[in-house]
Amino acid sequence: MINQPNDMMFRVFIRLIAIIVVTFSIYLFFSGHNAPGGGFIGGLMTAIAILVMYLVFGTKTMNAALPFNYPYMMSIGLLVAAGTGIISVAFGYPYLKQFFDYFQIPIFGEVELTTALIFDLGVYLLVVGSAMTFILSIVEDDS
Amino acid sequence: MTILHLAVLAPFLFAILVPFLFKYFRKVHTGWFVLFVPLILFIYFLSYISVTSDGQAVMQRMEWVPSLGINFDLYVDGLSLLFALLITGIGTLVILYSIFYLAGKEERLNHFYVYIMLFMGAMLGVVLSDNIIVLYVFWEITSISSSLLISYWYAKKASVYGAQKSMYITVFGGLSMLGGFSLLYVMAETFSIREMIGNADLILNHDLFLAAMILVLLGAFTKSAQFPFHIWLPDAMEAPTPVSAYLHSATMVKAGIYLVARLTPVFAGGAEWFWIITAAGIFTMAWGAISAVRQKDLKAILAFSTVSQLGMIMSLLGAGSAAFYYMDGDNALYTTAILAAVFHLINHATFKGSLFMVAGIIDHETGTRDIRKLGGLMTIMPITATISVIGLAAMAGLPPFNGFLSKELFFTGITNVAQYDMWNGDTIGMLLPVIAWIASIFTFAYSAIIFFRTFRGKFKPDMLPVKEVHEAPAGLLISPIVLVAAVLMISFFPNILAYSIIEPAMMSILPGILGEGSNFYVDIYHWHGINLELMMTLGAVIIGTIIYVTMNKWSKLGIYQNEQDIMTTVYDNGYDALIKGSQVLTRIQMTGMLRDYIVYMVIFIVLIMFYTMFRFEGFQISMENASEIGIFMYLILAALVITIMLLPRVNNRMTAIILAGFVGFLVAFIFTVFRAPDLALTQLMVETVSVILFMAVFYHLPNLTKDNIAPLTKAINIVVAGSAGLMVALVSMSAFTYGQTTPFDAISEYFIENSVELAGGYNMVNVVLVDFRGLDTMLELLVLGIAALGAISMIKLKVKEDDDV
Missing domain, CATH: 1.20.120 (Four Helix Bundle (Hemerythrin (Met), subunit A))
Structure with a gap:
């Protein structure tokens, strides 16, 4: 990928920007249930942050810095999403029935916890994994 | 779940264990473990003789899809018991024989015995099921396991040929049979063979009687190798001999006989x-x-x-x-x-x-x-x-x-x-x-x-x-x-x-x-x-x-020298013609040009939408209650139209990418104006990702060249694009009018009312995605995953020119 020596500003700022983007994407992921966001959007935004870093630092550096196996991440995501459904079957409910309740947690106060969030985590992982798989496999193609 | 159900499922369950037994007990021939399954089942089924010899029968019910009348009902009477005893009895002997026949160290016994167990369970399911849909499922599993067993020595060309042939012919028959079964359901309004026999009069006098009969018989004849479908059986002899003895002479090929015998009370008399x-x-x-x-x-x-x-x-x-x-x-x-x-x-x-x-x-x-x-x-x-x-x-x-x-x-x-x-x-x-x-x-x-x-x-x-x-x-x-x-x-x-x-x-x-x-x-x-x-x-x-x-x-006669069956020649020529024909058909539409594919898809979508709307008189357009369009919207739309008009005229790839991205961001903007933040966010993300992708592969892309497109093609493209836009506009306006004039509640009402109450979420879009329509989302995830794997296999695992895919 592009890896020119004279992109100092870009290299410095991208670290900062990437952290902000990833943080925001995690926020979007968690806020999804009650505000705009969710696993799909959060996942895409995380993927964008990683991709921008790939653009700046090049494939070699990034593969060493973030040694994720994205196809694995994809399958883990799918397993998580499918797995939450099976839990409800185990308790005698239909497949993929979601539950929620409100809990008092120190610092955060009253918090709603849902099984849908775990399902959404699966969505998140799969979206990050597949977006990265797609683009990296196209990019790493040398021929 | 009764013991009888367990007996049918036992071979399937044991099939899961086979690979582990093969891996961890290498010193003992896997067949010795497998041998117990048919032996125990044989003894178990022997105990039913006392019941059936009095002319009695046993029916055990297990619900599967009760709402559709599809239940895993097992029925043991004289006929099914005879077959069950044959399957388990001959099965025991065949597995004993296979232990000595497949004694070589390099045999892939884990595969062999998994297939055999699959077959045995499926065959028991075929002869014991009372529900024809369940019977059909088991029937197809026997076809599949039979093919797998024929191709057990898959390095041999003849094995693969035989396996394919048997698969094509028996699955063709199986699907015809499914058609026949559906017609039977239409006539008798039940999937149960027992109840069909009770309603035999209804079936006998129905218009669909002959059609159902021929379709069911196609299934039976292909499975039982009746002329002209018999040609797969001689080629199935490429399988290891225990398989030939078991599937291709004693049991599976008799499934057709079983089906004919079983349905005799339903169809016979004509x-x-x-x-x-x-x-x-x-x-x-x-x-x-x-x-x-x-x-x-x-x-x-x-x-x-x-x-x-x-x-x-x-x-x-x-x-x-x-x-x-x-x-x-x-x-x-x-x-x-x-x-x-x-x-x-x-x-x-x-x-x-x-x-x-x-x-x-x-x-x-x-x-x-x-x-x-x-x-x-x-x-x-x-x-x-x-x-x-x-x-x-x-x-x-x-x-x-x-x-x-x-x-x-x-x-x-x-x-x-x-x-x-x-x-x-x-x-x-x-x-x-x-x-x-x-x-x-x-x-x-x-x-x-x-x-x-x-x-x-x-x-x-x-x-x-x-x-x-x-x-x-x-x-x-x-x-x-x-x-x-x-x-x-x-x-x-x-x-x-x-x-x-x-x-x-x-x-x-x-x-x-x-x-x-x-x-x-x-x-x-x-x-x-x-x-x-x-x-x-x-x-x-x-x-x-x-x-x-x-x-x-x-x-010395030619007819003895040339042992090929005439029907095999017919099959081979037909097979070649099918491949060639579909290649020709594929070449017509698979041009390798993304542009052509989009034209095909758009034409199809427009036509099918037009047909449906026309057929059901869906075009009703009245803009009476429509709200005013603000000046703001006009501006966005004007920008959108101008950008799109400019796109085809650009000669520089970078400019084209930026313009295309601009269109996407404008659409996201429209979503925002219409208060759909989730949609807008998603659109923004997708646009960003595609722009990044373009930037990443920019290096690889050739220069944008001005193709000389024939004026006719251009005209067609304009018509196609215009009709697609017009169609979508008409349909959405009709939908708006329809919503105004008819008292139906929109589906969204339900989600608006229940998303907080039932799912505890204020973001309705997300609640629909993860909760109300969770299964859809999951399957879409699966599609996304498969597509990504497809990208890997297409790009990374390159096929060389002369390789067969």
């Missing part, structure tokens, strides 16, 4: 059922017997012989269906054919099973199955020779063996047709015994060929690939000896199974036509006096002998 089955069966019998004589491979002879014998049983089931026309079960004139069918089914499993195992032994010890290379094995392999003599004599129908008994009954059953005073039984029906007799001449001839060519004659050690030929090890001999013992047992005590197995099976095939308190006439004995049947046997032996003796003369 001339169509009678003639289709009898004619197909008797023709197959003759075709198989004559083809068998032409073969040079031991297993091929046995395969065609199986085809022939299956045809014989099939024709008997057809002839016996007349009993339903007369509703007279007491008269042996009509029921003898069914008796012969059931009896021969058992006999065939015993003698053909042993013969296949013998063929396997000869192959194993000498390295060849070609009768031109074999000879003189009598003194070298005396035990094998003895087993073969008994098996072959039974197959040829020589007294006193069980094959003789069932063949006499067969002749009786078939000649009886001439005495039916309807359906042309007394005119065309006269042909049936003649064809049957010709077939048995050739049956005798090929039995003689097998024996004399392998065991007598001169021993030709220089033609064999193996240096030293000796008798097979004891382990290989156990199973055929057990089967031959069964042959002898039935031969000398023919009524040993009469009341426990045969009569209950007949009662299931012909229910409700017996007089009060009477039984079927089941008494099998050797000497009937000098009658027509005995003369037919005698004639067959004499002419068969003549054919064998003169073999040296006619074996």
Whole structure:
């Protein structure tokens, strides 16, 4: 990928920007249930942050810095999403029935916890994994 | 879930264990573990004899999809028990045999026994299911496991060819059968065979009767290798011999027979059922017997012989269906054919099973199955020779063996047709015994060929690939000896199974036509006096002998030299034509140009939308209640239109990418204006990702060149694009009007009301995604994952030019 020596500003700022983007994407992921966001959007935004870093630092550096196996991440995501459904079957409910309740947690106060969030985590992982798989496999193609 | 259900599922469950047993107990042959499954099941099913021999049946219900009437109902009566015992009994012997047959270190036993277990469970499911949909599912699993077993030695080209052929033909039949089953459901309004038999009158007088019958028979005929679908069976002989003995002679190929027998009470009573089955069966019998004589491979002879014998049983089931026309079960004139069918089914499993195992032994010890290379094995392999003599004599129908008994009954059953005073039984029906007799001449001839060519004659050690030929090890001999013992047992005590197995099976095939308190006439004995049947046997032996003796003369004929079945030629040519035809069709549409694909898709979508809207008078446009469009919207739209108009005129790729991205961001902007933040966010993300992707691959892309597109193509593109836009606009305006004029609540109302209450989330879009429509999301995830894997396999795992995909 592009890896020119004279992109100092870009290299410095991208670290900062990437952290902000990833943080925001995690926020979007968690806020999804009650505000705009969710696993799909959060996942895409995380993927964008990683991709921008790939653009700046090049494939070699990034593969060493973030040694994720994205196809694995994809399958883990799918397993998580499918797995939450099976839990409800185990308790005698239909497949993929979601539950929620409100809990008092120190610092955060009253918090709603849902099984849908775990399902959404699966969505998140799969979206990050597949977006990265797609683009990296196209990019790493040398021929 | 009852023990009976567990019995059907046991082989499937055990199949999961097989790979682990293979991996962790390498020192013990995996077959020894597997052996217990059919053995235990056999003993278990034996316990049902006491129930069925009284004419009773057991029905166990387990709900699967009760809302559609599809339940995993198992039904054990005389007929299904007979098959269950065959499957588990022969299964035990075959697995025992396979332990010694597949003794090599490099055999992939984990695969082999998983397939065998799959097959065994599926076959038990086929014969025990009362629900035809469940039966269909199991039926297809038998087809699949059979193909997998045929291609067990997949490095051989012939194995793969045979596996494909059997798969195509049996799955074609299976799908036709599913169609027939659906029609049966339409007619009888039930998926249960029991209830269908109860509603047989409804079915018999329905318009769809004949269509349903032919479709179901296609399934039965393809599975049971009836002409012209028999061609897959000889090619299935590429499978390891235990498989041939088990699937392709004793059990799976009899699934079609089972289906015909099982549905006899539903369909029988008409001339169509009678003639289709009898004619197909008797023709197959003759075709198989004559083809068998032409073969040079031991297993091929046995395969065609199986085809022939299956045809014989099939024709008997057809002839016996007349009993339903007369509703007279007491008269042996009509029921003898069914008796012969059931009896021969058992006999065939015993003698053909042993013969296949013998063929396997000869192959194993000498390295060849070609009768031109074999000879003189009598003194070298005396035990094998003895087993073969008994098996072959039974197959040829020589007294006193069980094959003789069932063949006499067969002749009786078939000649009886001439005495039916309807359906042309007394005119065309006269042909049936003649064809049957010709077939048995050739049956005798090929039995003689097998024996004399392998065991007598001169021993030709220089033609064999193996240096030293000796008798097979004891382990290989156990199973055929057990089967031959069964042959002898039935031969000398023919009524040993009469009341426990045969009569209950007949009662299931012909229910409700017996007089009060009477039984079927089941008494099998050797000497009937000098009658027509005995003369037919005698004639067959004499002419068969003549054919064998003169073999040296006619074996020079072209018809003997070229052993390929005519139907195989038809199949091969048809297969090639299909491939070529679909290639031509594919080349027309697969141009490799993304632009063309989009044109096809858009045209299709527009046409189908237009048709639907037109057909259901969906175009109603009234903009009365529409809100004002603000100046802001006009500006965005103007920007959008201008950008899009500019796009095709750009010569620089970078500019084009930026413009395309701009369009996407404008759309996101529109979403924001219409207060759809989730949609807008997603659109933004997707746009960003695609721009990044473009930037990343920019380096690889060629310069944007101005193609010279023909004016006609341009015009077509404009029309297609314009009509798509117009269509979408019209449909959305109609939808708006429809929502205004009709009192239906929009679906969204439900989600608006319930998303907080039922799912605890204020973001309705997300709640719909993860909760209300969670299954959709999950399947979409699956699609996304598969697409990503597709990208990997397309880009990273490159196929070289000359590689086959």
